[in-house]
Amino acid sequence: xxxxxxxxxxxxxxxxxxxxxxxxxxxxxxxxxxxxxxxxxxxxxxxxxxxxxxxxxxxxxxxxxxxxxxxxxxxxxxxxxxxxxxxxxxxxxxxxxxxxxxxxxxxxxxxxxxxxxxxxxxxxxxxxxxxxxxxxxxxxxxxxxxxxxxxxxxxxxxxxxxxxxxxxxxxxxxxxxxxxxxxxxxxxxxxxxxxxxxxxxxxxxxxxxxxxxxxxxxxxxxxxxxxxxxxxxxxxxxxxxxxxxxxxxxxxxxxxxxxx
Amino acid sequence: xxxxxxxxxxxxxxxxxxxxxxxxxxxxxxxxxxxxxxxxxxxxxxxxxxxxxxxxxxxxxxxxxxxxxxxxxxxxxxxxxxxxxxxxxxxxxxxxxxxxxxxxxxxxxxxxxxxxxxxxxxxxxxxxxxxxxxxxxxxxxxxxxxxxxxxxxxxxxxxxxxxxxxxxxxxxxxxxxxxxxxxxxxxxxxxxxxxxxxxxxxxxxxxxxxxxxxxxxxxxxxxxxxxxxxxxxxxxxxxxxxxxxxxxxxxxxxxxxxxxxxxxxxxxxxxxxxxxxxxxxxxxxxxxxxxxxxxxxxxxxxxxxxxxxxxxxxxxxxxxxxxxxxxxxxxxxxxxxxxxxxxxxxxxxxxxxxxxxxxx
Numbered sequence: 001x002x003x004x005x006x007x008x009x010x011x012x013x014x015x016x017x018x019x020x021x022x023x024x025x026x027x028x029x030x031x032x033x034x035x036x037x038x039x040x041x042x043x044x045x046x047x048x049x050x051x052x053x054x055x056x057x058x059x060x061x062x063x064x065x066x067x068x069x070x071x072x073x074x075x076x077x078x079x080x081x082x083x084x085x086x087x088x089x090x091x092x093x094x095x096x097x098x099x100x101x102x103x104x105x106x107x108x109x110x111x112x113x114x115x116x117x118x119x120x121x122x123x124x125x126x127x128x129x130x131x132x133x134x135x136x137x138x139x140x141x142x143x144x145x146x147x148x149x150x151x152x153x154x155x156x157x158x159x160x161x162x163x164x165x166x167x168x169x170x171x172x173x174x175x176x177x178x179x180x181x182x183x184x185x186x187x188x189x190x191x192x193x194x195x196x197x198x199x200x201x202x203x204x205x206x207x208x209x210x211x212x213x214x215x216x217x218x219x220x221x222x223x224x225x226x227x228x229x230x231x232x233x234x235x236x237x238x239x240x241x242x243x244x245x246x247x248x249x250x251x252x253x254x255x256x257x258x259x260x
Numbered sequence: 261x262x263x264x265x266x267x268x269x270x271x272x273x274x275x276x277x278x279x280x281x282x283x284x285x286x287x288x289x290x291x292x293x294x295x296x297x298x299x300x301x302x303x304x305x306x307x308x309x310x311x312x313x314x315x316x317x318x319x320x321x322x323x324x325x326x327x328x329x330x331x332x333x334x335x336x337x338x339x340x341x342x343x344x345x346x347x348x349x350x351x352x353x354x355x356x357x358x359x360x361x362x363x364x365x366x367x368x369x370x371x372x373x374x375x376x377x378x379x380x381x382x383x384x385x386x387x388x389x390x391x392x393x394x395x396x397x398x399x400x401x402x403x404x405x406x407x408x409x410x411x412x413x414x415x416x417x418x419x420x421x422x423x424x425x426x427x428x429x430x431x432x433x434x435x436x437x438x439x440x441x442x443x444x445x446x447x448x449x450x451x452x453x454x455x456x457x458x459x460x461x462x463x464x465x466x467x468x469x470x471x472x473x474x475x476x477x478x479x480x481x482x483x484x485x486x487x488x489x490x491x492x493x494x495x496x497x498x499x500x501x502x503x504x505x506x507x508x509x510x511x512x513x514x515x516x517x518x519x520x521x522x523x524x525x526x527x528x529x530x531x532x533x534x535x536x537x538x539x540x541x542x543x544x545x546x547x548x549x550x551x552x553x554x555x556x557x558x559x560x561x562x563x564x565x566x567x568x569x570x571x572x573x574x575x576x577x578x579x580x581x582x583x584x585x586x587x588x589x590x591x592x593x594x595x596x597x598x599x600x601x602x603x604x605x606x607x608x609x610x611x612x613x614x615x616x617x618x619x620x
Contacts, residue, residue, distance in 0.1 A: 091503040092500075093496040093503055093507070094566075095499045095567050101507075104493075104504070104507040104508070118483070119488045120487050151301075184274070
């Protein structure tokens with residue numbers, strides 16, 4: 001990890017009334033890695049992720065993307081800067097087709113007269129690209145790209161949401177509890193998907209409560225506690241019980257992890 | 261971590277049991293279905309087929325029951341003429357219902373706009389095109405007011421439009437003094453207002469410009485809803501507003517635009533209604549809002565938003581027209597027409613609920 005981090009945060013503070021959700025927290029994401037963010041309930045990891053994905057504005061502190069300071073006023077702005085988020089709720093529109101969902105909010109218009117004056121959508125292009133993106137991730141057993149998302153299973157929907165993020169996220173993908181609602185087999189499929197996305201060089205922030213999943217895929221683990229980054233550990237050097245102990249305050253993290 | 265994307269991923273112990281299991285989790289396979297399942301899936305994918313089938317069946321049945329008169333080209337074009345205003349209002353209503361809202365004010369805003377157009381052109385002597393233009397702007401403003409109250413003040417659409425229905429109706433009575441503008445006065449000063457009442461004959465059929473306008477409005481809305489990004493956003497907002505917001509759609513802006521366009525369509529309907537009625541009548545179309553909702557619901561657009569095709573309400577309006585015309589020609593009392601439409605509405609919503617329960 002000698003390279004410069006792609007996404008950093010320094011000294012983020014966020015208050016909700018008298019509750020301090022973020023207390024001078026830092027955050028670093030390096031190119032091409034999967035960084036897991038773990039923490040107890042109420043530790044402030046959702047707030048941290050929301051600050052990075054543009055859903056909230058921190059009261060203090062600085063976020064830098066590729067070294068440049070950024071100030072996102074909405075998730076839309078973060079998206080335009082290249083940060084895609086796969087929300088726990090997936091943010092898919094059930095009645096719309098797979099292709100429509102993948103291009104929701106960034107549709108492709110036809111070139112020429114029809115697109116310019118009648119704002120006609122280029123359906124063929126959108127369906128072709130959607131199909132390509134899904135087959136990139138090995139999801140192309142889909143028979144009908146025009147199929148409504150509500151007719152898909154939970155894992156398939158997760159697949160569509162991940163494919164959407166992977167297709168458009170140019171810099172960072174954030175995944176919030178991607179396996180929380182899934183069964184064993186579907187979780188496996190999604191974990192494989194996450195690694196596929198990483199193998200293409202895309203850094204991923206993974207928020208999860210599932211320690212086995214975190215330890216399986218993460219390159220580094222950011223432990224969040226009491227509104228700040230407690231330590232960053234390498235899953236190869238520590239056990240799941242260690243991580244849980246740090247997270248809950250049962251055990252002091254070692255000095256070298258604190259410095260990370 | 262160097263095994264990214266590799267085949268030899270380490271799984272977890274408890275997953276060993278998966279080895280011999282069916283691995284086709286993420287496959288989008290289809291499995292054995294009963295005929296009823298297939299029908300449910302077909303209707304889920306083609307929600308307009310129900311009203312189309314009902315329309316064709318009812319034409320066939322009434323043609324058989326009511327005899328040759330019903331089947332005449334003249335009578336069928338007359339049905340179109342009779343439903344043209346309700347059809348146009350149903351088009352406006354569909355937009356709002358697709359966003360999971362409802363607009364009780366469509367009829368009242370239409371009559372209000374027709375009174376504004378009549379007052380400006382006939383009583384104040386403004387050029388008719390200007391009066392019509394001002395009417396269109398008023399219609400859009402009325403819709404924008406609804407949209408503003410729904411999105412910014414965050415009131416339920418039912419309450420907002422219940423309120424504006426009454427407000428528009430009161431304004432209409434105030435502006436018109438509860439008096440009609442007579443047909444002769446319109447002919448003398450602003451005949452353009454009655455333009456949509458004129459008609460062309462094709463064979464035995466007589467199509468008023470108003471009924472052609474209705475079909476045109478549906479054609480334009482079909483294009484907008486299915487072939488533009490805005491149209492997809494309307495569906496997405498009605499389907500799941502929060503998901504649409506997170507997908508990067510400015511949902512409140514889309515909603516205000518939907519109400520404004522609905523108001524504009526009502527205003528176009530106001531111009532057409534002057535031609536249809538032949539005068540500007542502040543007391544006309546009192547039940548138009550409920551009739552437009554009936555047409556939308558029979559047309560298979562879900563009241564819960566996000567589902568259904570814009571073609572449906574056109575077919576729904578025609579079904580209502582065919583039932584009324586057929587039962588009348590068959591010599592059945594008017595009350596049974598209302599009775600039949602009532603049942604049709606309930607059956608349509610029940611079907612919608614069944615179709616929504618579709619599963620893979």
